[in-house]
Amino acid sequence: MTHFFSALGVEPLLKILQQSGDPTAMYTGPEFTIQFANNAILAIWGKDESVIGHRFENALPEIKGQPFADLLKQVWESKEIYEANEMPATLDIHGEPITSYFNFTFKPILNKEGDIYCILHTAKDVTELIRTRDAVLEKERKEEEIKKELRASNEGLRSNNQELYTLNKEYTVTNEKLGASNKIIQDLNLQIKKENNELLSGNRKFQDDITNLGDLNKNLASRNQELKDLNDTITQLNNKLSESDISFTNLIDQAPVAIMLLKGDDFVITMINDAMLALIEKDYSVIGKSLFEVLPELKGQPAAEMLIKTYRMGTPN
Structure with missing residues (x-):
């Protein structure tokens, strides 16, 4: 050479x-x-x-x-x-x-x-350069997959929140009807009390007002029938309210997407289904705990800010 x-x-x-x-x-x-x-x-x-x-x-x-x-x-x-x-x-x-x-x-x-x-x-x-580049590309691909999953999850949450919003409106209307029925009962009770007082007063003149007493008894029977009808109405409303609560619980438990119900300024978890537990890798022990105590990594993320905005503004996102 x-x-x-x-x-x-x-x-x-x-x-x-x-x-x-x-x-x-x-x-x-x-x-x-x-x-x-x-x-x-x-x-x-x-x-x-x-x-x-x-x-x-x-x-x-x-x-x-x-x-x-x-x-x-x-x-x-x-x-x-x-x-x-x-x-x-x-x-x-x-x-x-x-x-x-x-x-x-x-x-x-x-x-x-x-x-x-x-x-x-x-x-x-350039082996290490290529491996590093491929690792970065793989990381970006996985991050994009996670973003897609989060977007799909958020879309499901928005849909479920809309359903929950509708159920809450129905629940509110039912409560308003129940409140109106209770007001009628209170008014009737006051009326019955008043009529009973009049009846007691009339008893002092029993001999003279026996005919009037018969009429008052008929009136009282009519009022009692109205009260019974109202009580039946209240029973039906209470049954409907109970069925609504059961349907609401079943909706969350059987929903094909991840759902949880949060309450209060601390976003306490009051209801959660299996799909959501699997998604956040937790069990039912999270019920009664703050969402940000269970998932502290959510703080500062767009999903957390959207949740807080929804709670404060009262509008679905």
């Missing part, structure tokens, strides 16, 4: 390349004999200096079936440089096949007559 390159007058250059940290090799002849390989490229190959003087394919038998020998032949015949980025190469490193990625150049070196006398091979191992 020394004699070959001494004759070409490039021996000083080889000494520089030998000291370089950039992986470099030189091949001569159409058999691509390794005439030079610095320590950096030997480390990449997993070889020592004993490969120098051997044909490229014999020194690295594991590259058979890979494109490198054909590329060297292409450069030798065309006398045109070949450059590649992030190309995989599987090499036998300490008896184990290892695939790495390289940016490399096969550059033909020509003499004054324009004939090729060697190919200069320079390379850069």
